[in-house]
Amino acid sequence: MLFYSKGSENTIISSEELRNTVFSVLSKLGPRKKVLIIPPDYTRFHSRAGEITRYAYEYYGNALTDILPALGTHSPMSEKEITNMFSNVPKNLFRIHNWRQDLITLGEVPASFIESISEGKVKYSWPAQVNKILVEGNFDLILSIGQVVPHEVAGMANYNKNVFIGTGGKEGINRSHFLGAIFGMERMMGHIETPVRKMLNYAGEHFAKSLPIIYIQTVIGREVSGCLELRGIFVGDDTECFNLAAKLSQKVNFQILDNPLKKIVCYLNPDEYKSTWLGNKSIYRTRMVIADGGELIILAPALKEFGEDQEIDRLIRKHGYIGTPAVLKAVEENEELRNNLSAAAHLIHGSSEGRFKITYCPGYLSENEIRKANFNFASLEKMIQKYNPEKLKDGFNLVDGEEIFYVSNPALGLWASKERMIYNL
Numbered sequence: 001m002l003f004y005s006k007g008s009e010n011t012i013i014s015s016e017e018l019r020n021t022v023f024s025v026l027s028k029l030g031p032r033k034k035v036l037i038i039p040p041d042y043t044r045f046h047s048r049a050g051e052i053t054r055y056a057y058e059y060y061g062n063a064l065t066d067i068l069p070a071l072g073t074h075s076p077m078s079e080k081e082i083t084n085m086f087s088n089v090p091k092n093l094f095r096i097h098n099w100r101q102d103l104i105t106l107g108e109v110p111a112s113f114i115e116s117i118s119e120g121k122v123k124y125s126w127p128a129q130v131n132k133i134l135v136e137g138n139f140d141l142i143l144s145i146g147q148v149v150p151h152e153v154a155g156m157a158n159y160n161k162n163v164f165i166g167t168g169g170k171e172g173i174n175r176s177h178f179l180g181a182i183f184g185m186e187r188m189m190g191h192i193e194t195p196v197r198k199m200l201n202y203a204g205e206h207f208a209k210s211l212p213i214i215y216i217q218t219v220i221g222r223e224v225s226g227c228l229e230l231r232g233i234f235v236g237d238d239t240e241c242f243n244l245a246a247k248l249s250q251k252v253n254f255q256i257l258d259n260p261l262k263k264i265v266c267y268l269n270p271d272e273y274k275s276t277w278l279g280n281k282s283i284y285r286t287r288m289v290i291a292d293g294g295e296l297i298i299l300a301p302a303l304k305e306f307g308e309d310q311e312i313d314r315l316i317r318k319h320g321y322i323g324t325p326a327v328l329k330a331v332e333e334n335e336e337l338r339n340n341l342s343a344a345a346h347l348i349h350g351s352s353e354g355r356f357k358i359t360y361c362p363g364y365l366s367e368n369e370i371r372k373a374n375f376n377f378a379s380l381e382k383m384i385q386k387y388n389p390e391k392l393k394d395g396f397n398l399v400d401g402e403e404i405f406y407v408s409n410p411a412l413g414l415w416a417s418k419e420r421m422i423y424n425l
Contacts, residue, residue: 361383
């Protein structure tokens with residue numbers, strides 16, 4: 001059922017209107033005694049989920065007993081990040097998701113279904129895993145809050161991905177990420193109906209009906225001035241709210257250019273991006289607009305690690321971003337990589353497949369570490385002087401007589417040239 005729907009390419013929803021909307025929707029749901037909120041973590045700071053969580057806390061008070069950020073494999077949020085994102089919401093309400101231990105398997109999506117939706121590329125079953133608090137917490141309302149935006153694994157982020165991946169477990173995350181990588185990232189990004197989404201929807205329809213989940217979905221767009229605005233908010237308990245948000249995101253978060261680009265510069269905000277596990281969004285979201293033989297320069301002042309999980313970090317360092325054929329061969333020959341398919345998927349996602357050059361400019365990782373991971377290296381100090389984020393504007397810029405395309409936050413969109421757009425909006 002759809003409880004609320006508002007949004008368009010030109011809509012601007014103010015904080016006051018957002019608060020009134022949240023209060024109105026929660027009032028329609030009726031009184032609740034015990035509420036769990038599942039917001040995104042700090043990597044989705046711009047989603048307005050922190051603000052919505054604050055309003056929900058204001059509305060429910062002591063009935064809001066638990067907040068479980070959808071970490072997936074990400075690092076736990078720091079106290080500073082919680083304060084920045086959620087303001088005055090009490091820190092004692094926040095729980096840390098352990099994707100290796102705190103799990104319950106609700107059911108198993110059959111291998112025959114996975115094989116069918118993957119065009120025969122994958123033949124395993126998929127465990128629908130969630131953090132055990134969702135089942136054992138005896139909640140009469142679970143609010144899953146987040147931003148719908150193009151995504152490299154699911155096609156479009158959020159909806160039940162927030163639950164099954166964000167609070168999911170090792171096997172579920174491994175197999176879902178590998179399914180997306182094998183099917184083909186460029187066949188997935190920006191699509192609403194993808195193999196991963198179909199798998200998640202199967203799990204939701206067959207195994208999660210008893211969970212009292214309501215989804216609050218936002219769509220964020222950038223004004224001409226550069227300011228981020230809330231373009232849409234959609235609330236419901238089934239696919240309708242997600243589909244409406246996803247269709248709006250396709251209009252708001254995609255930039256389709258006439259021709260491929262020779263040089264793109266991406267900036268990774270140090271508050272958000274400390275690993276290539278997250279920072280490689282600069283590769284995922286721009287790869288469909290980079291020309292063959294072009295270059296992607298990534299300014300990453302806080303980059304200190306590859307994976308946010310220790311074991312994944314080790315595997316990335318061991319194998320590097322070596323391209324699909326080499327990764328698949330390594331999976332076949334290497335048991336530890338075979339047992340960490342999300343890492344294998346990430347290695348596929350982070351490779352240009354030899355088509356374009358990727359140059360990382362890290363704040364903390366050494367030149368040797370970057371080159372061993374199969375990236376090119378350049379000095380952050382020198383490159384940030386040349387490509388100064390404080391002077392560049394999103395889009396085309398002229399730097400020393402050379403035209404470059406600047407992206408201030410790759411997580412907020414998807415860029416493609418007309419020749420690489422393989423679906424219609």
